[in-house]
Amino acid sequence: MNEASTTRARRLLERATAGIPDDRDPVTHVADLPGRDEAVTDWPSWAPDEVVSALRDSGIDRPWTHQATGASAAWEGSDVIVATGTASGKSLVYQLPVLSSLVSDTSATALYLAPTKALGADQLGAVTQLGLGGVRAASYDGDTPREERDWVRKHARWVFTNPDMLHRGILSGHARWAALFRKLRYVVVDECHSYRGVFGSHVALLLRRLQRVARHYGADPVFVLASATTAEPAEFAARLTGRTTTAVTHDTSPRGPRTVALWEPPLLDELTGENGAPVRRSAGAEAARILAELVIEGARTLAFVRSRHGAELTSLGAKRILAEVDPALEETVAAYRAGYLPEERRRLEADLMTRRLLGVATTNALELGVDISGLDAAVLAGYPGTLASFWQQSGRAGRAGDDALVVFVARDDPLDTYLVHHPEALLDRPVETTVLDPVNPYVLAPQLACAAAEAPLKAGELDTFGGDEARAVLESLVADGVLRRRPSGWYWTSRDRPQFDVDIRGSGGEQVAVVEAETSRLLGTVDPGSACTTVHPGAVYLHQGSSYVVDELDLENGLALVHAEDPEWNTSPREVIDIEVLATHEKQHFGGVTVCLGDVAVTSRVVGYLRRLPSGAVLDQVALDLPEEELRTRAVWYTISDDLLGAAACAGASTASDVDGDAAGRREAPGLESARLPGALHAAEHAAIGLLPLFATCDRWDIGGVSTALHVDTGEATVFVHDGHPGGAGFADRGFAALVPWLAATREAIVSCECPAGCPSCVQSPKCGNGNEPLDKAGAVTVLDIVLGAMGRDGEHGHGVVQAAEGATAD
Numbered sequence: 001m002n003e004a005s006t007t008r009a010r011r012l013l014e015r016a017t018a019g020i021p022d023d024r025d026p027v028t029h030v031a032d033l034p035g036r037d038e039a040v041t042d043w044p045s046w047a048p049d050e051v052v053s054a055l056r057d058s059g060i061d062r063p064w065t066h067q068a069t070g071a072s073a074a075w076e077g078s079d080v081i082v083a084t085g086t087a088s089g090k091s092l093v094y095q096l097p098v099l100s101s102l103v104s105d106t107s108a109t110a111l112y113l114a115p116t117k118a119l120g121a122d123q124l125g126a127v128t129q130l131g132l133g134g135v136r137a138a139s140y141d142g143d144t145p146r147e148e149r150d151w152v153r154k155h156a157r158w159v160f161t162n163p164d165m166l167h168r169g170i171l172s173g174h175a176r177w178a179a180l181f182r183k184l185r186y187v188v189v190d191e192c193h194s195y196r197g198v199f200g201s202h203v204a205l206l207l208r209r210l211q212r213v214a215r216h217y218g219a220d221p222v223f224v225l226a227s228a229t230t231a232e233p234a235e236f237a238a239r240l241t242g243r244t245t246t247a248v249t250h251d252t253s254p255r256g257p258r259t260v261a262l263w264e265p266p267l268l269d270e271l272t273g274e275n276g277a278p279v280r281r282s283a284g285a286e287a288a289r290i291l292a293e294l295v296i297e298g299a300r301t302l303a304f305v306r307s308r309h310g311a312e313l314t315s316l317g318a319k320r321i322l323a324e325v326d327p328a329l330e331e332t333v334a335a336y337r338a339g340y341l342p343e344e345r346r347r348l349e350a351d352l353m354t355r356r357l358l359g360v361a362t363t364n365a366l367e368l369g370v371d372i373s374g375l376d377a378a379v380l381a382g383y384p385g386t387l388a389s390f391w392q393q394s395g396r397a398g399r400a401g402d403d404a405l406v407v408f409v410a411r412d413d414p415l416d417t418y419l420v421h422h423p424e425a426l427l428d429r430p431v432e433t434t435v436l437d438p439v440n441p442y443v444l445a446p447q448l449a450c451a452a453a454e455a456p457l458k459a460g461e462l463d464t465f466g467g468d469e470a471r472a473v474l475e476s477l478v479a480d481g482v483l484r485r486r487p488s489g490w491y492w493t494s495r496d497r498p499q500f501d502v503d504i505r506g507s508g509g510e511q512v513a514v515v516e517a518e519t520s521r522l523l524g525t526v527d528p529g530s531a532c533t534t535v536h537p538g539a540v541y542l543h544q545g546s547s548y549v550v551d552e553l554d555l556e557n558g559l560a561l562v563h564a565e566d567p568e569w570n571t572s573p574r575e576v577i578d579i580e581v582l583a584t585h586e587k588q589h590f591g592g593v594t595v596c597l598g599d600v601a602v603t604s605r606v607v608g609y610l611r612r613l614p615s616g617a618v619l620d621q622v623a624l625d626l627p628e629e630e631l632r633t634r635a636v637w638y639t640i641s642d643d644l645l646g647a648a649a650c651a652g653a654s655t656a657s658d659v660d661g662d663a664a665g666r667r668e669a670p671g672l673e674s675a676r677l678p679g680a681l682h683a684a685e686h687a688a689i690g691l692l693p694l695f696a697t698c699d700r701w702d703i704g705g706v707s708t709a710l711h712v713d714t715g716e717a718t719v720f721v722h723d724g725h726p727g728g729a730g731f732a733d734r735g736f737a738a739l740v741p742w743l744a745a746t747r748e749a750i751v752s753c754e755c756p757a758g759c760p761s762c763v764q765s766p767k768c769g770n771g772n773e774p775l776d777k778a779g780a781v782t783v784l785d786i787v788l789g790a791m792g793r794d795g796e797h798g799h800g801v802v803q804a805a806e807g808a809t810a811d
């Protein structure tokens, strides 16, 4: 592809920046990413004519080379993971072998798993449209009517479902699914990079349970996995399925050139934030403006916004601008997000395809798999959290081989600001590996209970569930009376099915329904965990461009009552978070430093909300009286005595406060007066959260932290890092076990960062509840020096461990 082919994207970018004076140019960097020509090949000879002609009729003339490679490997019986870019035709890699198998053997069956119902429905639609008689593809998920379920169980040959339904509705009563299991040839795991963290660990064990049940019925299906681009796909697939998997990563689909613009919204002259700090225009408002400009140009554009509320606001903002230009254009913009009812979602997708809609502001609900092609532009309002998501969302633009524009708009937070000024950190870094830990004991215990309930567990089966770890967990389940040990294996003895008590997503219970009181109309749903922050009394709730105000939140009955009202302000909640030590299981003293592992209760309470005008100006703060939400979980924490802190402060009086020190270890700590302590602890906490994934195979979003200069339970300055899931997920335990290497790596990450006072690559956190305030980078190094110094001096952990950790951070 030649340079000239980025003309259209450049023109769109010019349109988006038109009228902005040069000295206020928001674009910090523009990169032209080259396109790629396609490589096609013949249909494999094993594929039946009937299947090939159906696929041809659907518009696929010949397969791309990587599709044929992946499909043939699966047909020959190898497990395959295809990890290629957005819209690289991953569906064909599983459709071809599965359909060929179903057509050539009329008793064969297959299972398809998607992380979301929406994606499953989309993929089922694509298969059904091929019109292959006898395939009998059907969905089995929460939306499947009761009366259809029996038919699906007995007659469907390709069942489209999700992990939740597989767990609760299929494996739990597998005898009723005997027809499917007996002849199960293929299991498709689509968008498998979504299975990360605790959810990923559950799904990994769920897939092992599935294989076990299939074996019970005499089947040994081939697994075909589809993933967004991810580092080490074969290793990831092996962790997810427990099986050796061949990776297909060489993408041979065509890709138009893309122009990526990094965009920093301007500072607002008329407004300052807390403590007089300068404020930038919000990424959502900026995205609304860009979206409107691109729609005026006739460019079909998706704007990805971080929150559901934000997606609604961005859509509204774009509509307002368009209404002034041409009222007809107002109707071409809409919002899209999870929580809408399924039929609304389908309609929006169809409207975008037929150009009735040109601009859609969406949450990441449209990031996964939904086949929307030929978009001209993608606007990303805020960093989506991982590079895999960044590329997945960007890839929605330009999928038809045309050139396209991607605009990344920074939110006014440290991580995004860092990225728009360090394009290499965004555009040149390899995509991260997807992390999950199938031997996490907190996930293993409920999963092994489910497995035993599905069929008694035999000693010979334990290796697939983690060997020694599984054995240890089974012993504790027997001790707790959950399972019974007999000579032939481990048995589930209760009449109840354990599957119903095991929440594989860790999202905690039933959704809260948002209902318009006057009409009793169900507008949508919100997660129970976020109800207090999104539908508290007084909250402005947006649904499909209409604005509502919440009158009442009834948490007991899972109901939020709202009325239609369109006030000029929006609302943002204020939260207070506290942590209490419930039990200390491990405690080690190292001079004035104590490190602990135990159970904690993290309480958070929405205490009020701010009413803000669209400009960002705060009208007032309204107090709320909402119940506390409590998360009982595991935490690792360290405390530092006043004496030790006092000594550091004195040492500081005679040493300069620098953070450069020698990378390998100890040196005299610079001072830390008490005024700096909160910022120092807070910064040390953030960096530790950022580094724990190196040691605990978790995800930054699976853990949280609290730091305080004086904690009521410990009586000392304390830094807690806790699991983000009820009961814990094993991450804090792993942090405790690797405390010295973990904190040494944390210190190294801070010291080696060249920023002067803290940035997202060291002490700032993208999910800080306090807006990254206060943070003291140099102070954090002092805190870690004190802790590591004490542990190195008094503990058995030595220098060698520290050095091993430094090797790990260098990776």
Ligand SMILES: Nc1ncnc2c1ncn2[C@@H]1O[C@H](COP(=O)(O)OP(=O)(O)OP(=O)(O)O)[C@@H](O)[C@H]1O
Pocket (backbone or CB within 6 Å): 059, 060, 061, 062, 063, 064, 067, 085, 086, 087, 088, 089, 090, 091, 092, 368, 369, 370, 371, 373
């Ligand atoms: N060999 C091919 N030739 C032409 N078009 C193809 C080919 N294979 C797939 N397509 C088309 O490309 C589009 C994207 O395919 P598909 O949805 O399978 O991609 P994907 O990689 O699964 O995308 P996503 O990143 O959304 O998961 C579809 O419209 C499909 O019909």
